Amino acid sequence: xxxxxGRRFRIESLAGTHDRADFTCGVPALDRYLANQAGQDAKKGxxxxxxxxxxxxxxxxAFYTLSMAGVAVHLLPESxxxxxxxxxxxxxxxxxxxxxxSSRKGQGVGKWLLLDAMARSLLSEIAWAAFVVDAKDDDAxxxxxxxxxxxLPDDPMHRFLPRRTVxxxxxxxxxx
Numbered sequence: 048x049x050x051x052x053g054r055r056f057r058i059e060s061l062a063g064t065h066d067r068a069d070f071t072c073g074v075p076a077l078d079r080y081l082a083n084q085a086g087q088d089a090k091k092g093x094x095x096x097x098x099x100x101x102x103x104x105x106x107x108x109a110f111y112t113l114s115m116a117g118v119a120v121h122l123l124p125e126s127x128x129x130x131x132x133x134x135x136x137x138x139x140x141x142x143x144x145x146x147x148x149s150s151r152k153g154q155g156v157g158k159w160l161l162l163d164a165m166a167r168s169l170l171s172e173i174a175w176a177a178f179v180v181d182a183k184d185d186d187a188x189x190x191x192x193x194x195x196x197x198x199l200p201d202d203p204m205h206r207f208l209p210r211r212t213v214x215x216x217x218x219x220x221x222x223x
C-alpha cells in the first residue's frame with residue numbers, strides 16, 4: 048500500500064465505459080450523483096467529471112467535478128477585495144463534488160484528487176481568481192479546512208482558496 052497513488056490509480060474524464068453503478072462512498076447523494084447525473088452534467092457542459100480508476104480492477108475509486116463559477120466580491124475578505132477589479136463577482140473554479148469510495152478512505156485519495164483538481168485548474172487558459180467548494184457536510188468542511196480553505200461569510204460550508212495560495216501550494220505538483 049505504500050506505492051504512489053499515481054501508480055495505483057489513473058485519473059481520467061468520465062466516459063460511458065466507466066462502471067458507475069457499484070460506486071459507494073457512504074454519502075447517498077454523491078453515490079446517486081455519479082450513477083445517475085454525472086454523465087448528463089458532463090454531456091451538457093455543466094461540469095467536467097474526473098474519475099480515479101484502479102489500474103488493477105478498472106473500478107472507480109473516487110471522483111470529482113470541476114466547473115466555472117463566480118464569487119460575489121462583497122463576500123471576499125477585505126485583504127483580497129482590495130486587490131480585485133471593480134466587478135460584481137470574481138471568476139472562480141468550483142470543485143462541485145469530491146467523493147472517495149468507502150473501501151479507499153484513509154489512503155490519501157481525497158487529498159490526491161484535491162491536488163489534481165487544483166493543478167488542472169491552474170493549467171486552464173481561462174482566468175480565475177478563487178478555487179471554491181461547497182462542503183456537503185461537517186466532515187467535508189473539516190477536510191477542506193485542513194488544507195487552508197477559508198470560509199465565505201454567506202454560508203459556513205462555502206469555502207475558497209485564492210488562486211495565489213493554490214499556485215504556491217502546487218508549484219511541484221503535476222496532475223495525473
